[in-house]
Amino acid sequence: MKASRESLWAAISELGRLTELMDRRRQQLARSVGLTPQQWRLLEEVAREDFMPSLFARAQECSPAAVSRVLRQLLERELIVVSIGTQDARRRRYDLTAAGTRTLEALREAREEALDAVWRDFGADELQRFAAFGGELADRLEAYAAAAEDPLS
Numbered sequence: 001m002k003a004s005r006e007s008l009w010a011a012i013s014e015l016g017r018l019t020e021l022m023d024r025r026r027q028q029l030a031r032s033v034g035l036t037p038q039q040w041r042l043l044e045e046v047a048r049e050d051f052m053p054s055l056f057a058r059a060q061e062c063s064p065a066a067v068s069r070v071l072r073q074l075l076e077r078e079l080i081v082v083s084i085g086t087q088d089a090r091r092r093r094y095d096l097t098a099a100g101t102r103t104l105e106a107l108r109e110a111r112e113e114a115l116d117a118v119w120r121d122f123g124a125d126e127l128q129r130f131a132a133f134g135g136e137l138a139d140r141l142e143a144y145a146a147a148a149e150d151p152l153s
Contacts, residue, residue, distance in 0.1 A: 046094045
């Protein structure tokens, strides 16, 4: 049985509400440690062994200048350090400082508190159904968006 227009719009409305609330919570978490969401995202990427600013900019669909600006902010706050690459002197290596590591740990702890408060009371089967539905919906939206960008595909 096909969904009614009314139920489709209700589902889309709730998805929008959920998206806004997740964004609001992300901003609250970042603010709790004195960061912006962009700084947080970049700090997490710097923590990865293979971080490269140019690849990050491409993946985030933002300009290298914007990434450089946020990197400078993190450097000024002494959350990261930069050094010359050992294999290639043209390449910069970014690493977390002790303060950067503590900041990410504080964020992880705050996130765990939120998981406990909001998510933990749901049953495993409810979460599995939600994840499966969310994954399928995301796949469909991704395919639809890709087709809209390239109408020849």
